[in-house]
Amino acid sequence: MQHSAKTMKDVARTAGVSVMTVSRAFKSDTSVSEATRVRIREIADDLGYVFDATAANLRTQKTNFVAVTIPSINNANFADTVDALSDRLAEAGMQVLLAYSGYDMAKEEQLIEQLLRRRPEAIVVTGGSHSDRARKMLTNSRIPVIETWDLPAAPIGHVVGFSNAATMHGMVDHLVAKGKTRIAFIGGDTDGDTRGADRRRGFIAAMRRNGLAEDRLIGAGKPPISMREGASAMGRLLDTWPDTQAVVCVSDLSAFGALTECQRRGVNVPGEIAIAGFGAYEIAGVSHPTITTIDPHPRLIGAQAAELILDLLNDPAKEKRKARIIEIDWQLRAAETT
Amino acid sequence: MQHSAKTMKDVARTAGVSVMTVSRAFKSDTSVSEATRVRIREIADDLGYVFDATAANLRTQKTNFVAVTIPSINNANFADTVDALSDRLAEAGMQVLLAYSGYDMAKEEQLIEQLLRRRPEAIVVTGGSHSDRARKMLTNSRIPVIETWDLPAAPIGHVVGFSNAATMHGMVDHLVAKGKTRIAFIGGDTDGDTRGADRRRGFIAAMRRNGLAEDRLIGAGKPPISMREGASAMGRLLDTWPDTQAVVCVSDLSAFGALTECQRRGVNVPGEIAIAGFGAYEIAGVSHPTITTIDPHPRLIGAQAAELILDLLNDPAKEKRKARIIEIDWQLRAAETT
DNA sequence: GGCCGAAGCGTTAACGATATCACAAAGGCT
DNA sequence: AGCCTTTGTGATATCGTTAACGCTTCGGCC
Numbered sequence: 001m002q003h004s005a006k007t008m009k010d011v012a013r014t015a016g017v018s019v020m021t022v023s024r025a026f027k028s029d030t031s032v033s034e035a036t037r038v039r040i041r042e043i044a045d046d047l048g049y050v051f052d053a054t055a056a057n058l059r060t061q062k063t064n065f066v067a068v069t070i071p072s073i074n075n076a077n078f079a080d081t082v083d084a085l086s087d088r089l090a091e092a093g094m095q096v097l098l099a100y101s102g103y104d105m106a107k108e109e110q111l112i113e114q115l116l117r118r119r120p121e122a123i124v125v126t127g128g129s130h131s132d133r134a135r136k137m138l139t140n141s142r143i144p145v146i147e148t149w150d151l152p153a154a155p156i157g158h159v160v161g162f163s164n165a166a167t168m169h170g171m172v173d174h175l176v177a178k179g180k181t182r183i184a185f186i187g188g189d190t191d192g193d194t195r196g197a198d199r200r201r202g203f204i205a206a207m208r209r210n211g212l213a214e215d216r217l218i219g220a221g222k223p224p225i226s227m228r229e230g231a232s233a234m235g236r237l238l239d240t241w242p243d244t245q246a247v248v249c250v251s252d253l254s255a256f257g258a259l260t261e262c263q264r265r266g267v268n269v270p271g272e273i274a275i276a277g278f279g280a281y282e283i284a285g286v287s288h289p290t291i292t293t294i295d296p297h298p299r300l301i302g303a304q305a306a307e308l309i310l311d312l313l314n315d316p317a318k319e320k321r322k323a324r325i326i327e328i329d330w331q332l333r334a335a336e337t338t
Numbered sequence: 339m340q341h342s343a344k345t346m347k348d349v350a351r352t353a354g355v356s357v358m359t360v361s362r363a364f365k366s367d368t369s370v371s372e373a374t375r376v377r378i379r380e381i382a383d384d385l386g387y388v389f390d391a392t393a394a395n396l397r398t399q400k401t402n403f404v405a406v407t408i409p410s411i412n413n414a415n416f417a418d419t420v421d422a423l424s425d426r427l428a429e430a431g432m433q434v435l436l437a438y439s440g441y442d443m444a445k446e447e448q449l450i451e452q453l454l455r456r457r458p459e460a461i462v463v464t465g466g467s468h469s470d471r472a473r474k475m476l477t478n479s480r481i482p483v484i485e486t487w488d489l490p491a492a493p494i495g496h497v498v499g500f501s502n503a504a505t506m507h508g509m510v511d512h513l514v515a516k517g518k519t520r521i522a523f524i525g526g527d528t529d530g531d532t533r534g535a536d537r538r539r540g541f542i543a544a545m546r547r548n549g550l551a552e553d554r555l556i557g558a559g560k561p562p563i564s565m566r567e568g569a570s571a572m573g574r575l576l577d578t579w580p581d582t583q584a585v586v587c588v589s590d591l592s593a594f595g596a597l598t599e600c601q602r603r604g605v606n607v608p609g610e611i612a613i614a615g616f617g618a619y620e621i622a623g624v625s626h627p628t629i630t631t632i633d634p635h636p637r638l639i640g641a642q643a644a645e646l647i648l649d650l651l652n653d654p655a656k657e658k659r660k661a662r663i664i665e666i667d668w669q670l671r672a673a674e675t676t
Numbered sequence: 677g678g679c680c681g682a683a684g685c686g687t688t689a690a691c692g693a694t695a696t697c698a699c700a701a702a703g704g705c706t
Numbered sequence: 707a708g709c710c711t712t713t714g715t716g717a718t719a720t721c722g723t724t725a726a727c728g729c730t731t732c733g734g735c736c
Contacts, residue, residue, distance in 0.1 A: 005480065007692055018716045023694060031714060048478045053455040054401060055692035057392040058721050073424075074417040083411055083438070095452065098436050100421070114433065117391040140386045142343065227624040256624070263626040283621070286565040286594070288601040345722060356686045361724060369684055393722030396691050 006049040015043045026051055057119070064094045066309060067120035069111050071103045071127075071193065072224060077251075077279050077298045078126065081148065084302030085124065092310050094121065101126075103192045103223050109134040116141055122309045128152025128159075129194040144312045146305050149195055149296070151327065158312075160305045160326045164195045165202025167294045170332050171248055171276055172206035174292070178338055180246040180274060181212055186233045186258060187250035189219025196223055196250045199278065203248055216241050225250055230257025238265065244273060246338065252277035252284045255291050259337065274338040289336030296330045304328065344387040353381045364389055395457070402432045404647060405458035407449050409441045409465075409531065410562060415617050415636045416464065419486065422640030423462065430648050432459065439464075441530045441561050447472040454479055460647045466490025466497075467532040482650045484643050487533055487634075489665065496650075498643045498664045502533045503540025505632045508670050509586055509614055510544035512630070516676055518584040518612060519550055524571045524596060525588035527557025534561055534588045537616065541586055554579055563588055568595025576603065582611060584676065590615035590622040593629050597675065612676040627674030634668045642666065 012019045017036065024032040025040040032040075057063045066089055070078040086096040097120060101108035109131045115123060122143050128150040130138070138145045138156050145157035152159065175183055185204075191197040200217070207214035218240075220233035230249055234257065237244060249255035255277030262269050269275055269289060277284055280295035304326050346360045353360065355374065362370040363378040395401045404427055408416040424434040435458060439446035447469045453461060460481050466488040468476070476483045476494050483495035490497065513521055523542075529535040538555070545552035556578075558571035568587055572595065575582060587593035593615030600607050607613055607627060615622055618633035642664050 009692080019692090020694075020717080021715060024715090027694095033714065036714085050475075050479070051455045052457060052692055054392065054395040054457050055721095056694070058396045058723085059692080059694045061721070063392060073411065073421055074414055076412055079412040079417070086411075086438070095435075095437070097433075099433070100424070117389045119390060119392050137388075141388070227620050231624060253620075256621075260624055260626040282565050282591075283594075286569060286598055288598040347722080357722090358687080358724075359685060362685085365724095371684065374684085390722055393691090394724070396693085396721085397723045397725080399691070 006047050007052065008049075010047060011040065011044045011049050014047060015040050061119075063119050063121065065097045065118060065120040066094055067097045067099070067112075067115035067118070067123040069099050069101055069108055069115070069123075069125050071101055073098070073100050075224065076281050077296070078149075080298035081302035081305075084299040085306045086302075088303055088306035089309070105129065105131050105134070109137075112137055121313055122146065124148060124305055124309075126150075127194050128155065128161075130156075144309060146308060148301050148305055150198070151325070155323060155325065158308060158324045158326075160301050160308060160328065162296055162328045162330050163202075164198035165205065167278065167296070167330050167332075168199050168202030168248065169206040169209070170330075171278075171292075171294060172203060172210060174332055174334065175246045175248070175274060175276065175338060176210050176212075178246075178274065182216070182241070182243055182245045183207065183212065184216035184218060184237050184241065184244045184247040185214075185250075186218045186220055186225070186230060186237065186247055186254055188221065188223035188225050190222055193223035193225075193250075196225070199250055216244060220250075220254060225254045227253050227257035227260075230254025231261040232257075234258035234261040235265075238262075238267065238273075246274035246276070248276045248278075250278060252279045252281040252291055252293050255293070255337070256283050256287055259287065259289075259291065270337050276338055280333060284333070284335065292335045292338040293333050294330050295333055297328055301328055344382075344385050345390070346387075348385060349378065349382045349387050352385060353378050399457075401457050401459065403435045403456060403458040404432055405435045405437070405450075405453035405456070405461040407437050407439055407446055407453070407461075407463050409439055411436070411438050413562065414619050415634070416487075418636035419640035419643075422637040423644045424640075426641055426644030427647070443467065443469050443472070447475075450475055459651055460484065462486060462643055462647075464488075465532050466493065466499075468494075482647060484646060486639050486643055488536070489663075493661060493663065496646060496662045496664075498639050498646060498666065500634055500666045500668050501540075502536035503543065505616065505634070505668050505670075506537050506540030506586065507544040507547070508668075509616075509630075509632060510541060510548060512670055512672065513584045513586070513612060513614065513676065514548050514550075516584075516612065520554070520579070520581055520583045521545065521550065522554035522556060522575050522579065522582045522585040523552075523588075524556045524558055524563070524568060524575065524585055524592055526559065526561035526563050528560055531561035531563075531588075534563070537588055554582060558588075558592060563592045565591050565595035565598075568592025569599040570595075572596035572599040573603075576600075576605065576611075584612035584614070586614045586616075588616060590617045590619040590629055590631050593631070593675070594621050594625055597625065597627075597629065608675050614676055618671060622671070622673065630673045630676040631671050632668050633671050635666055639666055 008019045008022045012022045025037040099111040112134050124146045126149050128147050148160050150161045151163045187200045188196050204214045218233045218237050220229040255275050259275055277291050277293040280293050284291040284293040346357045350357045350360045363375040437449040450472050462484045464487050466485050485497050486499050488499045489501045525538045526534050542552045556571045556575050558567040593613050596613055615629050615631040618631050622629040622631040
């Protein structure tokens with residue numbers, strides 16, 4: 001037998017109270033006696049009543065959603081950020097509405113449009129590069145906008161991130177200090193991953209600043225670059241410029257792939273060639289040898305974004321005052337591959 | 339200057355049509371002339387109008403959400419499943435509402451309650467073990483329920499999964515065929531990860547069936563077991579039972595950790611000890627040596643779940659007819675570590 | 677010319693919760 | 707006793723969209 005879905009009205013009727021009292025019994029509203037509240041909750045449970053958030057959303061003009069777009073769900077760095085963000089927001093009773101752009105700006109634009117229709121309280125996007133229409137939609141939205149994992153030149157709203165280019169200066173300096181001069185870079189061969197492209201640009205600038213040749217660039221295919229692409233890119237690097245002393249990879253995953261290729265070929269790391277990555281993925285600290293990397297503190301990015309959002313939502317006046325730029329300190333973790 | 343949020347009414351007024359015509363212009367409703375539709379869309383864009391899904395959700399009693407719970411967002415296996423699921427659903431205009439339980443059944447129960455309040459069209463949960471209250475909520479919900487990554491003895495609704503225990507029979511048989519008899523298992527030391535616990539049970543049963551001792555069980559801590567825990571567990575295994583010929587790890591991540599520990603100690607793999615994992619993570623195919631593993635086809639699970647959902651939603655009568663159990667074939671991928 | 681069906685659009689009434697106001701009853705104070 | 711709070715509850719309007727239904731208009735056809 002198929003009962004129809006229960007509403008507050010059903011609960012109210014059964015309990016012999018008004019709908020409004022049932023509503024109050026379901027919130028932390030003090031103006032219901034504890035006895036009534038308990039009784040109503042029990043009756044609701046018996047009836048199998050489930051609170052309908054869609055109706056409350058419309059009436060209160062609040063959804064308790066925070067929309068988030070990331071390039072890929074299958075990336076430990078972004079996963080960590082979302083995890084931390086979502087943990088903190090959950091404490092405040094908010095939920096994350098997540099969408100993946102697949103490193104595609106056109107897709108990101110669509111996602112942003114869809115997400116905004118759901119009336120989130122705030123929106124968090126990855127990176128500072130977006131289509132014109134996406135920028136416009138975000139600007140016009142009357143909610144806090146937070147760009148992360150980047151330090152955009154012209155931010156849309158708030159920012160919680162770091163300069164991807166700057167991390168590469170740190171890495172090149174580290175390698176130069178180790179006496180390396182012939183240094184290569186392995187990364188995506190398109191700009192689909194804008195943060196990866198920023199790191200490539202940062203690498204080139206850092207090499208120039210050190211007076212070194214910056215032409216050893218290996219394109220590893222369309223982003224995202226993963227372990228396998230890292231391995232085959234390392235193969236091409238060793239074939240093309242056998243005298244390379246160090247290689248910086250766009251992420252730890254490609255760095256690990258590169259490392260395995262060296263192991264397969266019997267090339268000693270770091271003796272013959274040093275390898276560095278980015279992201280402080282778990283594998284960098286576990287592989288043998290361990291991989292030198294940059295830790296961009298992904299969880300911190302998520303946690304800070306969450307704090308910022310909660311702060312802005314608590315005091316909406318603050319939002320209008322000034323866009324906040326929160327810079328996250330990254331850290332170079334020297335390890336066995338350099 | 340702060341304009342107030344625009345509604346269909348504003349668009350209608352500006353366009354000189356009724357609200358209903360605006361509504362129709364925003365759907366694939368034929369009963370609006372193409373000229374009017376285009377004009378209305380343009381006016382809406384000019385005004386900065388954004389369609390309000392919360393109102394539509396209430397009125398139509400449709401949210402176009404599919405709720406999904408997974409143990410952790412930071413796990414490539416579940417990420418693949420969600421990715422495939424979400425891709426297919428997106429084609430049908432549906433969105434995934436994702437939540438992570440942190441391998442905690444009490445947390446999962448809370449999540450399910452919160453998710454159901456949002457009135458999803460269907461709900462996908464990971465595994466077949468849930469708290470009593472969670473089971474009850476799912477059973478009472480009038481939407482399709484799909485359990486994945488498992489083959490529960492008493493399914494709540496539909497199932498898209500495989501027997502975790504059976505995969506371990508396959509793995510033990512593989513090792514026995516390679517002449518191994520002293521075989522150990524590395525996994526979590528609690529049952530927080532129910533699928534991991536199923537694999538441990540499957541391992542024990544398979545060893546018995548082969549007439550082998552099944553006492554070499556290494557507890558690697560509280561799930562999820564990652565690379566680092568795998569490495570330290572391998573250390574304990576080598577210290578406790580140095581004559582072990584093979585070890586089955588609860589996942590490729592712990593298997594890789596175990597492999598690195600062997601490399602650090604100078605223990606030859608597979609010469610002195612064979613290592614096997616589970617999950618067909620990318621690292622299993624890239625590490626040196628490559629790791630023998632089980633491929634449970636995570637993307638296929640997601641894709642099949644999506645198809646099932648779309649099928650059920652298209653023909654609601656079907657849902658009442660019979661619960662579908664879709665078994666996914668897993669595959670043993672023999673590699674260099676065995 | 678008259679009839680008919682379809683296309684295009686408008687009017688009205690929901691959808692299920694909550695903000696707001698109103699108000700009765702119960703205390704607390706002088 | 708009289709007045710003022712405080713507390714608990716109810717009635718009503720409302721959030722923005724859409725389903726259902728009804729009214730025109732218009733072209734085609736006999």
